[in-house]
Amino acid sequence: MIIDRTLLDGGIDAGLLAKLILRYQAEAEKFGRLRDYYEGRHAILNRRRKSKEAANTRIVLNHARYITDMTTSYLIGNPVTYAASEEYAIEALKNNYLIQDIASVDSEIVKNVSIYGRAYEYVYANENSVPESAVLPPDRTFVVYGDDCRHTPLFGVYYFERRDLDGTVTGTECIVCDANDIYTFTGQHSFDNMECTDKTPHYFGGVPLIEYTNNGEKQGDFEQLIPAIDAYNTLMSDRVNDKEQFVDAFLFFVNLDIDSEQAKKLREEKILMGYEGASAQYLSKIMTESDIEVLRNNLKDDIHRFSLVPDLTDESFGNNLSGVAIKYKLLGFEQSVKNKERQIAKGLKHRLGLYINFLSLKGAMAFVPIHRIDVVFTRNLPANELEISQMAMNLTDIVSNETLLEQLPFVSDAKEEMKIREKERESDSIMKIREVQDMAEGGGY
Numbered sequence: 001m002i003i004d005r006t007l008l009d010g011g012i013d014a015g016l017l018a019k020l021i022l023r024y025q026a027e028a029e030k031f032g033r034l035r036d037y038y039e040g041r042h043a044i045l046n047r048r049r050k051s052k053e054a055a056n057t058r059i060v061l062n063h064a065r066y067i068t069d070m071t072t073s074y075l076i077g078n079p080v081t082y083a084a085s086e087e088y089a090i091e092a093l094k095n096n097y098l099i100q101d102i103a104s105v106d107s108e109i110v111k112n113v114s115i116y117g118r119a120y121e122y123v124y125a126n127e128n129s130v131p132e133s134a135v136l137p138p139d140r141t142f143v144v145y146g147d148d149c150r151h152t153p154l155f156g157v158y159y160f161e162r163r164d165l166d167g168t169v170t171g172t173e174c175i176v177c178d179a180n181d182i183y184t185f186t187g188q189h190s191f192d193n194m195e196c197t198d199k200t201p202h203y204f205g206g207v208p209l210i211e212y213t214n215n216g217e218k219q220g221d222f223e224q225l226i227p228a229i230d231a232y233n234t235l236m237s238d239r240v241n242d243k244e245q246f247v248d249a250f251l252f253f254v255n256l257d258i259d260s261e262q263a264k265k266l267r268e269e270k271i272l273m274g275y276e277g278a279s280a281q282y283l284s285k286i287m288t289e290s291d292i293e294v295l296r297n298n299l300k301d302d303i304h305r306f307s308l309v310p311d312l313t314d315e316s317f318g319n320n321l322s323g324v325a326i327k328y329k330l331l332g333f334e335q336s337v338k339n340k341e342r343q344i345a346k347g348l349k350h351r352l353g354l355y356i357n358f359l360s361l362k363g364a365m366a367f368v369p370i371h372r373i374d375v376v377f378t379r380n381l382p383a384n385e386l387e388i389s390q391m392a393m394n395l396t397d398i399v400s401n402e403t404l405l406e407q408l409p410f411v412s413d414a415k416e417e418m419k420i421r422e423k424e425r426e427s428d429s430i431m432k433i434r435e436v437q438d439m440a441e442g443g444g445y
Contacts, residue, residue, distance in 0.1 A: 005146040005154070012155060012176055014185055014194040021159055021174070021191045024142045031116050031139040034220055037064040037229070038115050044233040055241040063229050064222040067309045068114040071221055075337050076110045077380025079103035080348065085372040092365035093355055100132050108135045109212055110344060117218040121347065122158065122177075123208040123354045131204075131358045133351065143211040154178065156209025159191060177208050205357035212347040214340060225303055232299045239292055308336040326381065334379075345375050 001024060007016060036042070042060045049056045080103070084090045105121070112119035112135065120141040122134045141158045145151040155178040162171040172187040174194060182202050187194035202208055214220060222229065304311045310333055327334070353370050360367040402418060 001142050002145045002147050002151060003154075005148065008154060012178070012183060014196065017157065017174055017176065017185060017194065018192050020142075020144065020157065028139045034115050034223060037222065037226060038068055040065065042233055043230050044237055047237075057237050057240040058233075059237045059240065060233055061236055063225070063232065063303050067222045067225075067307045068111060068220075070309050070312070071114050071337065071340070072107060072111045074333070074380050075341060075344070075377065076103075076107050078378040080106055081376045081378070082352070083374045083376060084368060088368045088372055089366065090368055090373065092359055093352070096131065096355065096359070102133065105133045105135060106348075109347070110340075112138055113212050113214045113340070113344065114221045117214045117220045117223065119212040120156075120158075121210045121212070121351065122156075123204060123210070123351060125202065125358065129362065131355050136209075141209070143207070143209055153207045153211075156207055156211075158209070177202065179206050182208075203358055203361055204354040205361075206350070206354055208354055210347045210350050213343050215343065221307060221309070225307055228299060228303050228306075232296070232303065235292070235296055235299065308332045330381075337379075341377050345377075348375050349373075
């Protein structure tokens, strides 16, 4: 959300917040629908038939969840790693991330980005004055930016209603954080006429509420495909309905007259006595399964084509494909995820800055410039370790050992692996020296 910076000349007040919240609530109305589609509550479930006797099977085939889960796992299934330049140490930062399991936070962020087109992370100091991260719901959180060319973040807002056990609203609360302080605004029954009840410095050196976006339009991965998903659900539901109606088709008699008791006996004994010229046949519409299958495949292909998420159950993804062949088949998917990666990396670097500012101010680590830290994403794909090891052998003495180690999927920290290997070499050298000494003294091996 972008506003005129001059509106903050008098500070952040309750009136401004009430208007911003009202404006965002109108924008966030779509989030409920996107959440429903991810969780399997699709429009087909609300379909009603005019006739109560008509078959009304309602099938949900959740392509929305498939698109989000596949994208999230592919991008963030392997935890993000961080590598600093040789002259800087970030072990304190890595330990902080490890203790709070920051990989789970990252996964939730990418999932929200895929569903809603945006996600929000709140960085705060816990009761032990240690920085931690929490993912906030996107339908009640937003960041306000200035109208300058850089769209500098001015402050973040998280608002919610307090309710009793009966669900009655007992009050409202709004947490606002700018680059220096955290404000708490409270109200009685609405977000109008709130009052600032608390103001506390946070020492993060920036706005501790981070917005992650999926793209420039802030659209989710399946948002534009909801009509196609609805069409697929309708087609598959009607396909089952046609089967049911075919089974329950009318039996039409010619030159025969039977009553209800005879009809029941006919269903049980499967025997019918008739006269010359009498006949019986079912009244049913002709089902063209081939045409329906073509339409089904077309819809399915279009969903995967325009979401750029491949159908990995397709026969073309065989077990005998090489790593290069798989990468070519995933080229469109990779381009889409690469664009998402850039957006996520911006937020992760903002988080790095907040953590480093706090930890360095606390004395837990030395200050490290953000541009000296690389944020590394590793795709979650089956790895051909033999091909990778052969590539590493071929590039020995051409590129650095650290770079080669970073290519190995089972090595999570190349620098740490180099240190361990160096210790092993030193130990091996000491053992060899001792063996030579023993031989010189006549002790043998």
